[in-house]
Amino acid sequence: MVYDESIGYISRMPRKKLADAESRLLAAGLSLFAHQGTERVNSNAIARRARLGVGTFYAHFPDKHALLREIQLRTLAAIRIARLDALTDPEGDPVAQVRGSIEAVVCFAGQHPEAYRVTFGRERTGASHHGPVVSESSRPMAEALRTLQDAARIAPDLDVDLAARAYLSMEVGTLLWWLEDPRRARAEALVDTLVRLHPVTACASPGCSDSS
Structure with missing residues (x-):
């Protein structure tokens, strides 16, 4: 209790936040969502x-949508870190880099299916009424594709911004489909298929006459 001279009576001190309260709320919210x-x-x-x-x-979140957004932002950050950690040689073979990045996100989705579904599935659009939709940015991929395009490694007429957006949308949709029932495909087959469909691989193939 503390005496507040400005209002002239004894009031309660604000309660201290429990050390693990936020993590417990995030875990509970994730499971329920x-x-x-x-x-x-x-x-x-x-x-x-x-x-x-x-x-x-x-004391931690103004409403459930703020908690949901925090879950989504943390999931996106974890995926971004996983992708970066997979780039053991940033100057190496682009296809090997693509494979490492895809292996990282498939592994993450398999290990954290609830977080992936809540971040990219139906709950993602449900939260759109309470702020911008949270999604993985396509900008890093577009910039990487543009660098390869400048080096004549992929087709010069490829719209890299559109290609990056299209690929990430396809990747997310495929992983959500897989997480509904992981028996539908082996993780290795999933990785191989996504690698083949990635713009770096698709436009570096013999069928892409403008690449070199």
Whole structure:
């Protein structure tokens, strides 16, 4: 308790945040969003699953959509780090770099299916009414494709911005399909197929007459 001279009475000190409260709320929210969807989940349910009071929830997040966005941003950051870690030789063979990047994201999706689905699946569009849609930026891929294009490694008439957007959309859709039932395809086959469909590989093939 503390005496506040400005208002002339004794008030309560703000409660300290529990050290692990945020991580517990994120884990609870992820599980509920993945299995019930955003619309069926509310702040009370998340706090209850985390075994915390709803007041603790609001001490960390203004609403469930803010918590969802935090989950999505953390997932995107983890995927970005995984892709970068896979680039053992940035100056090496572009196709090998592509394979490493795809192996990294397939591995991440397989190990964290709930986080991947909540970030890129139906919950992604559901959160669009409460702020910009969270998605993996296609800019790094477009810049890499442009560099290869300048070096005459891929077709000069390829629209690299469109190619990057199209590939990432296809990659996400394919991984979401796979996560519905991983028995549909082996992870190795999934990687091989995505590598073959990647603009670097597709436009470096003999069928791409403008590449060299």
